[in-house]
Amino acid sequence: MARVKKQQQQQAAENRDAQAPTGGNSDGGRRLSPLRVIGAALVAAIVVSAGVVGFQWWSAKASVEAKPWFAAYVDVTATPRFAFENLGATKTKDAVLSFVVASASDGCTPTWGAAYTLDQARASLDLDRRIARLQQQGGTVAVSFGGQRNDELAVSCIDETELKKAYSTVVDRYEVGTIDLDLEGAGLSDAAASTRRASAIADLQQERRAAGKSLAVWLTLPVAPSGMTSDATDAIAAMLAAKVDIAGVNLMTMDYGTSKDAKQSMVAASEQAVSAAQHQLGVLYDRNKTHLSDPSLWAKIGATPMIGQNDIEKEVFTLADAKTFNTWATSKGLGRMSMWSANRDKTCGSNYVDTTVVSDACSGVSQGKTTFASLLSAHFDGRISLGESAVTTAEPTSTAAVADDPAHSPYAVWATDDSYLKGTKVVWHHNVYVAKWWTKGDVPDNPVLNAWETPWTLVGPVLPGETPIPQPTLKAGTFPDWSGTTAYDKGTRVLFEGVPFEAKWWTQADSPEAASSNPDSSPWTPLTQDEIDKLLGGDSTTQ
Known part of the structure; x- marks a missing residue:
């Protein structure tokens, strides 16, 4: 019988090629033992009674x-x-x-x-x-x-x-x-x-x-x-x-x-x-x-x-x-x-x-x-x-997390309405994430099937005793605010809703907002956090 070939997937697209041989078989996964379930329940009860976090039990x-x-x-x-x-x-x-x-x-x-x-x-x-x-x-x-x-x-x-x-x-x-x-x-x-x-x-x-x-x-x-x-x-x-x-x-x-x-x-x-x-x-x-x-x-x-x-x-x-x-x-x-x-x-x-x-x-x-x-x-x-006789059973999962504490987070806590440049780090649910591209409104820990579906990469947990790391920020007036009536040459930088953008070619009346939904056709590209850091050097403030 001929060898089996399997299709493959590129990271950001469904471009598949080779196929290959194999087949598979049976066995159940490991599950919680009764002792572990009881122990976990006691811990959850203590935490819930303290008013800190609640757990849903399947x-x-x-x-x-x-x-x-x-x-x-x-x-x-x-x-x-x-x-x-x-x-x-x-x-x-x-x-x-x-x-x-x-x-x-x-x-x-x-x-x-x-x-x-x-x-x-x-x-x-x-x-x-x-x-x-x-x-x-x-x-x-x-x-x-x-x-x-x-x-x-x-x-x-x-x-x-x-x-x-x-x-x-x-x-x-x-x-x-x-x-x-x-x-x-x-x-x-x-x-x-x-x-x-x-x-x-x-x-x-x-x-x-x-x-x-x-x-x-x-x-x-x-x-x-x-x-x-x-x-x-x-x-x-x-x-x-x-x-x-x-x-x-x-x-x-x-x-x-x-x-x-x-x-x-x-x-x-x-x-x-x-x-x-x-x-x-x-x-x-x-x-x-x-x-x-x-x-x-x-x-x-x-x-x-x-x-x-x-x-x-x-x-x-x-x-x-x-x-x-x-x-x-x-x-x-x-x-x-x-x-x-x-x-x-x-x-x-x-x-x-x-x-x-x-x-x-x-x-x-x-x-x-x-x-x-x-x-x-x-x-x-x-x-x-x-x-062969193993049965899959659901395990407990948290439905409410302890709120992130800005005073003990190395980076700003993620917020729905804020915009984040590529390379910006945030804290969410006690973990640090870094933006892969400019993003706004995308929850860092959204459970996506593929890494290319989320603009965030998990870096690791917030460590005990951490405090905010000062971050360079733009001074007011560093770049002019974008205006729909102004013509901009290639390389011109503007601020749009607090986010710095650079013109890829001459443009007028094209809002930088479109860069998030259609980056290839937009004349604007958001600067990255690294670019801002290098650009400002000493001409920046920290907070």
């Missing part, structure tokens, strides 16, 4: 504390055939089998890679027996639906009842408690398919839980260093809206293409991508009125690098990258680690000439006796099955 109950787990993907239909059943004799016993897709002749019939029906896979691939052998040795399998090459079931099967039946047929046949939905291509972008899928999975999950069975659902999605695409976040939102209890989101940390800076290493790009996605997931849960703490969100994140040579020629995920990435992932508390794929976890033979061309059967890098699985699985000592 209905929450403790659930399973699942350990982070590792499982490599296995391309079931690839040639040569990979003996995943032998993983039962190793330390990494679990496997994510991929990919179940729609039949080319019947969109509601599940197949392996559109090449084998479930019965044909039993006969031709001996698949059922090999799964049973892995399970005999203590291994667990999860099944991945989708991928890039063929249609995920929800794309082709438009009858929701039949769609649910198709998913259920696979889950029941292989007795799995964890499924992965690897959404790429039309499986990711088709909004109608997304709605059908979410509804069918929600019904199946609720049905199984009512019968005392588990069904952990992982979404495997493309990611860029700037975070997930809008299609990916929409897919998560659709699942949450349908009340699917998502075990986690597995990120395809691979094939970044032009979304990665050419000088950035694969491991650095992956760390940046996963961090951005973790923030996005928190926003999505908050919008769904389910607040999760940072540790719980990290536990709901998985990562799947493509080991060795990626589909993009200059992108190579090395053994050193694997070791570094594992250290970083365990420090953050990721709930899962996978890799594409177990089939490829070995050095290519001497008869494989061009290792810059991706092989389904080797990594394209010299591994010696070291495997990527051994490096990526370190400290991920949980099992897929242990997290």
Whole structure:
């Protein structure tokens, strides 16, 4: 089966290119224990009684504390055939089998890679027996639906009842408690398919839980260093809206293409991508009125690098990258680690000439006796099955913050009606933010999905004992106030509502106010805080 490619996203636009292989699987995130809930409640009660701050408590109950787990993907239909059943004799016993897709002749019939029906896979691939052998040795399998090459079931099967039946047929046949939905291509972008899928999975999950069975659902999605695409976040939102209890989101940390800076290493790009996605997931849960703490969100994140040579020629995920990435992932508390794929976890033979061309059967890098699985699985000592019964529950969140104290804030407290130049620092909710561009009325801690949606960057918390840092300000009359009847030459500076602007070309009657909504066509550009500081030098006041 061909390798999967994933689309990428540029930081400020939906410019996507490469796609890549993978799929994902199951496990619940960490939740508050009863002791922590009671302790937090006591603290909140004390604070509220003091009249300082109030807390809103969502209905929450403790659930399973699942350990982070590792499982490599296995391309079931690839040639040569990979003996995943032998993983039962190793330390990494679990496997994510991929990919179940729609039949080319019947969109509601599940197949392996559109090449084998479930019965044909039993006969031709001996698949059922090999799964049973892995399970005999203590291994667990999860099944991945989708991928890039063929249609995920929800794309082709438009009858929701039949769609649910198709998913259920696979889950029941292989007795799995964890499924992965690897959404790429039309499986990711088709909004109608997304709605059908979410509804069918929600019904199946609720049905199984009512019968005392588990069904952990992982979404495997493309990611860029700037975070997930809008299609990916929409897919998560659709699942949450349908009340699917998502075990986690597995990120395809691979094939970044032009979304990665050419000088950035694969491991650095992956760390940046996963961090951005973790923030996005928190926003999505908050919008769904389910607040999760940072540790719980990290536990709901998985990562799947493509080991060795990626589909993009200059992108190579090395053994050193694997070791570094594992250290970083365990420090953050990721709930899962996978890799594409177990089939490829070995050095290519001497008869494989061009290792810059991706092989389904080797990594394209010299591994010696070291495997990527051994490096990526370190400290991920949980099992897929242990997290299958975990239930996502909301956690307490503050609805009223202690007011920022100007006398103990290093910078001015943000105000709705004030204008802020690029580079200006403010304090908001006990944190310092810096403006990325001229802004007015944009709340610094607005929970946006993407960094480019907000003009503010979080710098860090206000430290104990801090006092205001004197800031240079313009003296009255430094620049003339803008007038609609005056003609201004290029380079002329004016004040507009207290904000200094500079003319980019000759202009008359063009208000600087338009610079905020359409900066390219406006003849005015606001000066930055750094420009003001350099311009004024000693000819300024401090306050």
